[in-house]
Structures are given as C-alpha cells and as structure tokens.
Amino acid sequence: MPDITTRQDIELLVDRFYEQVIVDDIIGVFFTEVVRLDWEVHIPVMYDFWETILLDHFVYKGNPMTKHIQLNKQKKLEAQHFERWLELWEKTVRTHFDGPTAEEAINRAKQIGSLMKFKVENEG
Template identity: 75%
Template structure:
C-alpha cells in the first residue's frame, strides 16, 4: 500500500468512504434521507475539502461548520454519529493507504470531528 500523495488518492479515499457511509445504519440516513445530497455536487466538494486539508492545495471554498450546524437542526447530530463517522473514515484509510499522510488524514479528521461536535452542541 502507498500513502496519499495526489488528487487521485483523495478521490479513491472519498469514494470508498462514502460507499460505506450511505449504507451505514447509524449515519447513512443523514446523507440519504435527512439532506438527500446531490452526490454529483457533494462528492467533488469533498474531494476539494480533503485535497486542501491533506495536500495543501487550496481548492476548497466553503464553511463545513455551518453546514453541519444546519444539518443538526434538521436531525440532531449526536456524539455516537461523530464516532461512527470516524470509525468508517479510519477503516477506509487503513484499507487503502499507509504512511504519514494517511496518519495525518486520521488525525485531522479527529480534530475536525471534535471541533464540529463542539460547534454543533453549542450552536444557539
């Protein structure tokens, strides 16, 4: 296995991750029923987000915190939802990649989830 080094790797990671997410009993409905995402729009945004985070190529424009606060107003995001998201993310990475960037992808996701959980819980 190799590390995450380019946009194609990001695309593989995001695609493999969302294949699991949409069928997951705990969090899948957020993507398929609560929001009913337009996947042709959402997935490229996720590519850009993670390319910006992991490869320092500033292609993402947006406010993920605001999106998740709005989501939680539709259906409450609870701690176990964040935990499940992280479990799937980490498993996807470990199934496809190894190396410093792969480890960074896991640690950055944990930081993002922690901040997002805090913001969602304290949105008022």
Template identity: 40%
Template sequence: MRDIQTREDLHLVMSSFYDKLLSDDKINFIFTEVAKIDLKPHLLELVDFWEQMLFDTGDYKKNVLQLHLDINQKTNLPQEHFDIWLNYFNVTIDENFSGPIAENMKTRALSIATVMKIKMQH
C-alpha cells in the same frame, strides 16, 4: 502500502468511505434524507476539501462547520454518529493507504469532528 499522494487517491478514499456510510442504516439517512446529497458533486467537494487540507492546493471555499451546524438543526447529530463516521473514515484510509499523509488525514478528521461536536453543543 503507499501513502496518499494525489487527488485520485483522495477520490478513492471518499468514494469507498461513502459506500460504507450509505450502507449503514444507523447513519445513511443523514446523507439521503436530511442533507439530501447529490453524491457525485458531493464527492468532488470532499476531494477539494481534503486536497486543500492535506496539500494546500485546491479552492474549497465553503464553511464546513456551518454546513454541519445547519444539518444538526434539522436532526440532532449524536456522539454515536460521529463515532460511526470516524470509524468508517479511519478504516477506509487504513484499507487503502499507509504513511504520514494518511495519518495526518485521520488526525485532521478527528480534530474537525471534535470541534464540530463541541460547537453543536452550544
């Protein structure tokens, strides 16, 4: 299996990942009812974010932490939601890619989720 290399690879990961999230009734309401995401542009923003994180390219400018703090104000995001999110994230990457960039993406996701959870407790 090859490593993540392109924007198209990131789009594949994000699309497959969101298919899993939106199929899970324990967590899908956060995206459909609370955040009310418009999936197509949301996926492109996520690709922009990860392209910047992994390849230092792209022009993602939003404050990821603040966006999630705002959602947490609308509905509490418990540890279970972070665990579900991280599990689907890691599974999706592992189903499609293998290599140092894929591992870096999983490590960064864990770091981001950990920081968000800590900030939400304050």
C-alpha cells in the same frame, strides 16, 4: 500500501468512504433521507476539502461548520454519529493507504470531528 499523495488518492479515499457511509445503519440516514445530497455536487466538494487539508492545494471554498449546524437543526447530531463517521473514515484510510499523510488524514478527521461536535452542541 501507498501513502496519500495525489488528487486521485483523495478521490479513491472519499469514494470508498462514502460507499460505506450511505449504507451505514447509524449515519447513512443523514446522507440519504435528511439531506438527500446531490452526490454529483457533494463528492467533488469533499475531494476539494480533503485535497486542501492533506495536500495543501487550496481548492476548497466553503464552511463545513455552518453546513453541519444546519444539518443538526434538521436531525440532531449525536456523539454516536461523530464516532461512527470517524470509525468509517479511519477504516477506509487504513484499508487503502499507509504513511504520514494517511496518518494525517486520520488525525485531522479526529480534530475536525471534535471541533464540529463542540460547535454543533454549543450552537445557539
């Protein structure tokens, strides 16, 4: 299996991940009912986010922490939600990629998830 090396790899990863997320019994509701994301807007932002994180191409502009703090005010984000997000992310990465950047994708998601969980729980 290839490693993550291009924007196209990021797009594949993000697309396959969100295909699972939107139908997931634990976290799907956040994307389909709580926020009702405009996928044509959200998905390219996620491409930019992960391209910035993994390929050091600084194309993402935004603050994911504030978005998730706002989301938590609409519907409480719990530990199980963060765990499920990470489980699906790791599964998607490992299904499609192998190599140092793929491992970095998993490690960075764990770091981001931990920080986000902490900030959401301690917001206010």
